[in-house]
Amino acid sequence: MSHDSLPPLPENRIVLAVGTVGVDFLATVASYPDPDDKIRTTSLKVANDPQGRGILEELQADGVDTSSVVVSEEGYPPMIPSDLSQTSLSSALDGARMLYLDGRIHETALLVAQEAARKNVPILVEGERIREGLDDLLKLADYAICSAKFPQASMDKAASIPSALVSILVRLPKIKFVIVTLGEDGCLMLERSVDEAPQSEEMDVDILLELLKQRKDDNIAIPTCVSSPVTKLRANGVGTVCGRLFVGTAEKVPPSELQDTTGAGDSFIGAVLYAICSNMPPEKMLPFAAQVAATCCRAVGARTGLPHCTDARLASFLS
Numbered sequence: 001m002s003h004d005s006l007p008p009l010p011e012n013r014i015v016l017a018v019g020t021v022g023v024d025f026l027a028t029v030a031s032y033p034d035p036d037d038k039i040r041t042t043s044l045k046v047a048n049d050p051q052g053r054g055i056l057e058e059l060q061a062d063g064v065d066t067s068s069v070v071v072s073e074e075g076y077p078p079m080i081p082s083d084l085s086q087t088s089l090s091s092a093l094d095g096a097r098m099l100y101l102d103g104r105i106h107e108t109a110l111l112v113a114q115e116a117a118r119k120n121v122p123i124l125v126e127g128e129r130i131r132e133g134l135d136d137l138l139k140l141a142d143y144a145i146c147s148a149k150f151p152q153a154s155m156d157k158a159a160s161i162p163s164a165l166v167s168i169l170v171r172l173p174k175i176k177f178v179i180v181t182l183g184e185d186g187c188l189m190l191e192r193s194v195d196e197a198p199q200s201e202e203m204d205v206d207i208l209l210e211l212l213k214q215r216k217d218d219n220i221a222i223p224t225c226v227s228s229p230v231t232k233l234r235a236n237g238v239g240t241v242c243g244r245l246f247v248g249t250a251e252k253v254p255p256s257e258l259q260d261t262t263g264a265g266d267s268f269i270g271a272v273l274y275a276i277c278s279n280m281p282p283e284k285m286l287p288f289a290a291q292v293a294a295t296c297c298r299a300v301g302a303r304t305g306l307p308h309c310t311d312a313r314l315a316s317f318l319s
Contacts, residue, residue: 010274107133124143169241187250253294
């Protein structure tokens with residue numbers, strides 16, 4: 001694709017992230033081991049430069065601005081609020097379209113989130129699992145993306161994932177939508193509606209999910225999405241919320257093309273951040289994020305297979 005035909009990037013696309021970066025040591029094996037089996041690797045990838053510098057160099061090579069990264073000179077202490085001056089914090093947030101928090105280093109993340117909320121910068125929080133301080137971050141969040149186990153673990157009264165999503169929106173009135181990723185089963189999303197549902201009757205959210213599942217076409221290999229109209233959704237023992245429920249599917253990647261699922265969830269979140277910056281509607285955002293995640297799984301490593309905007313698989317989403 002020529003430079004002139006590249007899809008336009010979102011005008012306001014600066015995303016500030018607070019969290020951790022890590023190095024994966026990737027070992028290739030001939031077959032997936034059974035429990036307690038020992039198996040020799042056929043290859044092992046290990047970076048030969050210092051890990052921290054290697055991380056920064058790799059991000060910089062991909063066009064990521066690392067000027068706000070705090071580099072520790074004394075080993076590996078967790079980042080603390082005093083590592084950030086008010087000047088550097090304000091500078092980092094200036095012009096930011098989004099703030100992304102992975103739920104780690106919660107004290108520092110909370111400091112940045114509070115400043116972002118003061119500046120009206122939208123916040124997306126990842127809920128991979130229950131962590132110290134995560135509840136405080138979620139109270140400031142505009143969007144949340146969760147793992148399959150997190151919603152029910154965090155919402156004690158919820159009997160199902162859909163009920164837990166209702167509970168999240170009931171307890172956290174600032175959140176506009178919450179997504180739960182389900183691996184090869186796709187994802188669910190509950191979007192809060194600012195308008196009242198046209199019908200007066202409530203609908204049980206679990207029943208609605210089953211109705212939406214019946215509308216899926218499992219013969220389609222590419223990611224798709226089905227959604228409900230704006231509805232007053234009820235979860236027993238939790239409450240009600242007015243919104244739309246979405247069911248997103250995952251791409252059916254042929255076994256011969258599936259290489260490594262490392263980083264699939266992170267790539268999904270990155271695609272959602274891109275979609276928000278692009279003002280994509282949810283009906284387009286969920287298949288787009290699923291497509292990015294599936295493309296990532298076609299190469300060994302968390303970032304090796306990440307697609308560029310020129311990837312033909314993304315053309316229909318970015319045109």
